Amino acid sequence: MKQNRISYALAIALVGTVALAGCKKKEEPVVAPPVAVEPAPAPAEPVPAPAPVSATSVTVGNTAAADKSVAAVGMFGVKDKIIVSVKTDATTPANAAIDAKLTFQDGQVAGQQTANVVAGGVDTTNIEFTKATDWPAGKYKVDVTLNGQPVGITQEIEVK
Numbered sequence: 001m002k003q004n005r006i007s008y009a010l011a012i013a014l015v016g017t018v019a020l021a022g023c024k025k026k027e028e029p030v031v032a033p034p035v036a037v038e039p040a041p042a043p044a045e046p047v048p049a050p051a052p053v054s055a056t057s058v059t060v061g062n063t064a065a066a067d068k069s070v071a072a073v074g075m076f077g078v079k080d081k082i083i084v085s086v087k088t089d090a091t092t093p094a095n096a097a098i099d100a101k102l103t104f105q106d107g108q109v110a111g112q113q114t115a116n117v118v119a120g121g122v123d124t125t126n127i128e129f130t131k132a133t134d135w136p137a138g139k140y141k142v143d144v145t146l147n148g149q150p151v152g153i154t155q156e157i158e159v160k
Helices: 002-023
Strands: 053-061 082-104 109-129 138-146 155-159
Touching (some): 053 155
Antiparallel strands (some): 053 082, 082 109
């Protein structure tokens, strides 16, 4: 009987040990808190390089001086020559396409010419419009582009 008691005692101890081991709370691995990551700064907006050539003024007149300057005229005769004078400034010598367009009051293009120049420093380019017949009387708009971009200096003239 002693053996039975010992066997029972050992069996109870074994069951108790297994029960305790089974009920033991699992330890979860310690996870380090996430490191606060600051977002990378947004890439700086690229600063556009200055245009190699810019138009500084547009003058419309009917006569040009020796230095290519043109006195502004707003009223033209039907037989007058129309001169569009564009002053440019270039930080370094660069090719430039200067386009001048005359648009009649009804939207019809009365004339368009392009001058291809090598601008260097401060320069003046004159574009002349002449007509074998009389200019139709009315109002005209003069638009100038530099390398395909409007220079933002629209002139209005009138032919009487």
